[in-house]
Amino acid sequence: MSLNRVFVANRGEIAVRIIRACHDAGLETVIGVSQADRDSLPARMAGRTVCIGPAPSAQSYLQVEAIVTAAVGTGCDALHPGYGFLAENAGLARMCARHGVVFVGPRAETIASLGDKITARAMAREAGVPVVPGRDRINDHGEAVQAAGEIGYPVLLKASAGGGGRGMQVVRKAEDMRAAFETASAEARAAFGDGTLYMERYIARARHVEVQVLGDSHGNVIHLGERDCTLQRRHQKIVEEAPATAVSAPLVDAMRAAAVELARSLGYEGAGTVEFIVDRDRGEFFFLEVNTRIQVEHPVTEMLTGVDLVAEQLAIAGGAPLSRTQAEIRLSGHAIECRINAEAAADGFRPSPGLIASWQPPSGADIRLDTHCHAGYAVPPFYDSLLGKLIVTGPDRAAALDRMGTALEQFEVGGIDTTIPFLRALLRRPEVRSDAVDTRWVEAVLETPGFRDEMKRSQG
């Protein structure tokens, strides 16, 4: 079964990325857009554009039935969900299947079971992958105190249905448990419609390392190395790089093997990312979650391996076997990605939508920019603030960091505030050079008096 026409159920840079991959593979494209995105770059690139609803994503990009209706009505035989929005919505995958549209992603039941964090932890444990010590279902405050006593303080309360830091509370002593439990449970209910919580040991100095996997419908599973996404702010990734040079080689090898083992045990089909947390103090790693979609930071892996991950997704969805065996995957050099957002970092990361008056990106053999932006484009206020992703490669980490520094210096955007000045200042920090950072370091450095001044100076 080979695909002919792909419906792109997303917007922004990832829609551009998917359309390019489809056209490279000789596939036709149709994009479903909101009214606010009718004149966007992906809308102009796609073979056909269909308006699926008004600007707010709840009435357009999150409308499962409108999207499937648009795909069927335009004669599409496949649908690519991108990331965010409905990318990990098993209901969309199921509705596609009911109407003869191939969902570009894992099977609906794989999405559903990995989407529930408690089920995912159980699956990881069954596959022999270490999970953070903790307890799976915490029903009340009393149980929480008892579990924390067994695990040892500090502990982390997390939402079972969660992600992105919502419904998450650090608890340092038993007296704080009642308030933390109630806050986390209420937040989880408000954000995800499900107040179920679980508890994990709190890892104070953590690195975030994730392994990219690919699986096909013929039972083949490979990994394409890892990405280190330790530089985060409030659980939102800022800079991603590969390979994870700050983690010991045996630990990296063990994570890669664990990711493949887990994907194999699930009969995983498509591109996926197995996320791990590495405890810097103990030198241990633990399973966090599996993302059943293409990720924002996938270009890091593409630059390192030469494998086009979106093309692989399309081929797998069409029933083809993986284009390469594990032995054919070679990782060479070092790649770094910076997310460029429409935000005023010096002003509390205030969103900064509006008209892009000028857009002068850097260019060069070792530079890649994934974006939907251009001079004259008005960034709508309705969506995520991601403008683009700047990716550079170098023979080693130091060289890649130098190139990223230069590329950021050359990147000039006028008319709106962007996070470019923040990234310039961040990458100049000695802690980034020496890789002595953890997942909470960015928030700490933002509090230091000198950093704000440095951001202001970097605006030039």
Added chain:
Amino acid sequence: MTAMGSAPGLHDEGERENGNPLREADIRHLIKAFRESGCTSLSLSLGSCRLALHPRSARRNGGAGAEEEGAVLTAPSVGVFEPAPLPGGPVEAGTVLGSIRLVEGEVPVTASVTATVTARLAPAGAFVEYGQPLMTLRPEPDAAAGAKGRQGAVP
């Protein structure tokens, strides 16, 4: 855990806590985008600064609003247009004039104002986009009060 993954919507709650007021340019942009969006309300708070936008008079339910010279009824959803038989004379606001069939359900197409259908713009069985013109309406005099709804300025 990705930026786009967690909070599709206006903006992440966490970004607002520093109490920075909106600049005039921001407000202008928000008003323009709000006008173009077809939303019925927008409320935003940034620290101590709050902004609420509403059209001057809320539209009646269903399709598009009416202009003085004649209203265009637009598709309330993407899908297949199934018109009802054309009524002989004027219909009241809320009268079902057809439906948009989705893969599993359907959305009614209703008259936005008391009006007479003057033309059908999309054929039966046509695949239509959200917002695509379906028919033109001539508002009847008693509907004049609500007729300028969509074109109303933002206060």
